Amino acid sequence: MRAVLGRWQTWAGFGIAAVVLFGVAPVVLSDFRLSLLGKFLCFAIVAVGIGLAWGRGGMLVLGQGVFFGLGGYMMGMHLKIADAQIRGDDVPDFMQIAGVRELPGYWEPFASPAFTLLAIVLLPTAIAAALGFGVFKRRVKGAYFAILSQALAAALAILLVGQTSTGGSNGLNRFRTFFGFTLNDPANRRMLYFIAAGVLLLVVAVVRQLMQSRYGELLVAVRDGEERVRFLGYDPANIKVVAYTVAALFASIAGALFAPIVGFIAPSQVGILPSIAFLIGVAIGGRTTLLGPVLGAIGVAWAQTLFSERFPSEWTYAQGLLFIVVVGFFPAGLAGLGVFLKRRRKAKTEPPPEQATDSDPDTEKVGASS
Amino acid sequence: MDVLIGQLATGLSLGSILLLAALGLSLTFGQMGVINMAHGEFIMAGCYTAYVVQQVISSAGVSLLISLVVGFVVGGAMGALLEVTLIQRMYHRPLDTLLVTFGVGLVLQQIARDIFGAPAVNVIAPAWLSGGVEIFGAVVPKTRIFILVLAIACVAALATALKVSPMGRRIRAVVQNRDLAETSGISSRKTDITTFFIGSGLAAVAGVALTMIGSTSPTIGQSYLIDAFLVVVVGGLGQIKGTVIAAFSLGFLNSFIEYNTTASLAKVIVFVIIVIFLQARPQGLFTVRTRSLV
Numbered sequence: 001m002r003a004v005l006g007r008w009q010t011w012a013g014f015g016i017a018a019v020v021l022f023g024v025a026p027v028v029l030s031d032f033r034l035s036l037l038g039k040f041l042c043f044a045i046v047a048v049g050i051g052l053a054w055g056r057g058g059m060l061v062l063g064q065g066v067f068f069g070l071g072g073y074m075m076g077m078h079l080k081i082a083d084a085q086i087r088g089d090d091v092p093d094f095m096q097i098a099g100v101r102e103l104p105g106y107w108e109p110f111a112s113p114a115f116t117l118l119a120i121v122l123l124p125t126a127i128a129a130a131l132g133f134g135v136f137k138r139r140v141k142g143a144y145f146a147i148l149s150q151a152l153a154a155a156l157a158i159l160l161v162g163q164t165s166t167g168g169s170n171g172l173n174r175f176r177t178f179f180g181f182t183l184n185d186p187a188n189r190r191m192l193y194f195i196a197a198g199v200l201l202l203v204v205a206v207v208r209q210l211m212q213s214r215y216g217e218l219l220v221a222v223r224d225g226e227e228r229v230r231f232l233g234y235d236p237a238n239i240k241v242v243a244y245t246v247a248a249l250f251a252s253i254a255g256a257l258f259a260p261i262v263g264f265i266a267p268s269q270v271g272i273l274p275s276i277a278f279l280i281g282v283a284i285g286g287r288t289t290l291l292g293p294v295l296g297a298i299g300v301a302w303a304q305t306l307f308s309e310r311f312p313s314e315w316t317y318a319q320g321l322l323f324i325v326v327v328g329f330f331p332a333g334l335a336g337l338g339v340f341l342k343r344r345r346k347a348k349t350e351p352p353p354e355q356a357t358d359s360d361p362d363t364e365k366v367g368a369s370s
Numbered sequence: 371m372d373v374l375i376g377q378l379a380t381g382l383s384l385g386s387i388l389l390l391a392a393l394g395l396s397l398t399f400g401q402m403g404v405i406n407m408a409h410g411e412f413i414m415a416g417c418y419t420a421y422v423v424q425q426v427i428s429s430a431g432v433s434l435l436i437s438l439v440v441g442f443v444v445g446g447a448m449g450a451l452l453e454v455t456l457i458q459r460m461y462h463r464p465l466d467t468l469l470v471t472f473g474v475g476l477v478l479q480q481i482a483r484d485i486f487g488a489p490a491v492n493v494i495a496p497a498w499l500s501g502g503v504e505i506f507g508a509v510v511p512k513t514r515i516f517i518l519v520l521a522i523a524c525v526a527a528l529a530t531a532l533k534v535s536p537m538g539r540r541i542r543a544v545v546q547n548r549d550l551a552e553t554s555g556i557s558s559r560k561t562d563i564t565t566f567f568i569g570s571g572l573a574a575v576a577g578v579a580l581t582m583i584g585s586t587s588p589t590i591g592q593s594y595l596i597d598a599f600l601v602v603v604v605g606g607l608g609q610i611k612g613t614v615i616a617a618f619s620l621g622f623l624n625s626f627i628e629y630n631t632t633a634s635l636a637k638v639i640v641f642v643i644i645v646i647f648l649q650a651r652p653q654g655l656f657t658v659r660t661r662s663l664v
Binding site (some may be wrong): 058060062078131134136139140141142143144146147148150151152154155156158159161163224272276279283313316317319320321323324326327331343 | 399403406459460463464465466468469470472473474475476477479480483484534592596599600603622632633634637638641644645646648649652
C-alpha cells in the first residue's frame, strides 16, 4: 500500500500547518485580513472534499454549492433566530420588514443550537447519500452525474431566490451573535477563524486517513477501472457514495462556518457558477493530492479578492483561461508539475530504466474516467 | 377546459423552445459524447447575431430570416473552431471537456459583456409576428408559434440530413463505429468537425429564435443550458426521437406543475422527477442497444 506521505513527514506537515495557522497568521495579519483568511479556509475545506470525490474518486461533483448553501443557510437561520430572541422579537429583522409576524414552521427547530449543528451534519449527508445511491446504484454514467449535480445546484438557487422566508436573493445577513458570542468583538471573530483553521486541519487528517486506507485504494481503483473493481466482487456504488457523502459533509460544514465569518449566505453562493468555481482551485493545486486542493483553493480565493473588484472583466477572463489551460493541458495541476520535475531530475542523474514505469497511480489517468 | 388548453399551449411552446435549444446538444452530446458547456454561449452568439444583423438591416422581417442563416454559420464556425483547438484533444476525457468548455463559456460571456455591455438588448420582432392566434379560446402569441414551426423545421431538416445525405451517413457511421468507419475510408476528423459545426450552428439558430420572445443578455445561454442538457439526458443519447419527446414532455410537465405551484418550485419538482425517472431508465427514454459495459 502506498503512503500518501511518510509518517514523520505527515506529522511535520501538520505541525508546520498548525504553527502557521494558529501561531503566525494571527500575529502577522490584521483582524480584517485574518477573517478574510478564515473565508479562504472555508473554501479550502470544500476543496478537500472535492479532492477526495473528484481527484481520487473520479466523480465530477459540480453541485457542491448545494451542500455549502445548505450548511450556510441552516447556520444562518439559527443565528437570525438567536438575534431575534436577544432583541425580544418573534421573527428575524428581514421578516419584520416583509411583514411576516410568525416564524415559518420549518424555521422553528433551528432555534435550538443542538438541532442546528446536528442538522448541518446530517441533512446534507442524507441528501448526498440518497442522491448518490440513486445515481450510482443504477450505474448512471459520469457525464449524467455531472449534469444532474449541476441541475441540483441550479434548482436550489432558483428555489432560494423565490423564497421570501429565506431572504430571497439577498439571503441571510447581518448576524450579530454566534452561539451567544457577539460578532462585533474582534476576539470572537478571531475565535471563528481558529474554529475554521481547526476544522480544516481535521478534515485534512480525515481525508489523509481515508486515502491511506484500503478504502482509499479502492476509490482510486473505481476511478481508473470501475468494471474491474465490480468483477473483483466489490460494489463500486457503495465506494463512490461514501466519497460523495464525505465531500458533501465537508461542504456543508464549510458553509456553516462561512455564514458567520463572512456575515452572509445567499443564493449567489449556491448556483452553478460558484459550484464550478470551487473546482478551479482544486484543479490548479492538483486534484489527486492531499494538500494541492487546500493550497489551490486558498490561492484562487486570494487572487479573486485581490483582482476581482478592481479588474472584474479581466478576472473573468483569467478564470475562464485557468479552466482551459489547467484542466485542458495540465490536468494534474501544480502538484503534477512537481512530479514532472522530480522525474526529469531523476532521468538526468540515473540511466533511464528499461521499461517505462508510469506506475504512479496518483498522477496517471487523471480524468480519464467517464 | 380553458385552463387545460392554455397550459397545453404553454407546454407546447416551452417544449419547442427546449427542443430548439437541445437539438444541437443532441448532436454534440448525444452523438459524440462531448459535454460542451459553451453550447449556451453559442445560443447567446445567435442572439447577438440577430441583434447585429438588425442594426445593419433595419427591416425586421428580412433581418430575422438573414439572421437565421448568418447565425447558423457564426455558431457553426465557433463550434468548429472550439472542436479543432480544444475538444479534439480531449475525446478520452469527457469530464475534463466539461470544465474546459465551461472556461470557454466564461470567456465568451465576458467578451459579449465587453462588446455589447451587461444590460440586455432587444431585437424587434417583425410585424407579421406581432399579436396572437386564438386556438380553442386560448390566445397564443405568434412568436411562440414561429418558434414551434422553426423547431419542427430544424428537427425535420436534421433528421433528413442524417438519414439520406452522404454527410449524414458519414456522421452516423462514425458515431456507430469509429474504427470501422475509418477503415472504410471516412475521415473521422472531418466528420467530427462537421458534426460540431451543425450542432453549434443549431444552437445559434435557437438563439436567433429566442430573441423573438425575450431580451438578450450575456448570460442568456446559461439559463437554457442546463435544461437543454436535461432534455438530452432524459431523451437518451444518440437519437433525435428521444430528444423531441423529452423536450415536449418536460415542457408540458413544467407548465402544469408551474400552474399548480410556482415557477421556482416547478424547477425543483421537475428535477426530482427526472432523478426518479433515471432510476427506472438510467439511459434515458430511447437507447441504442449495445453490449458494451460502459
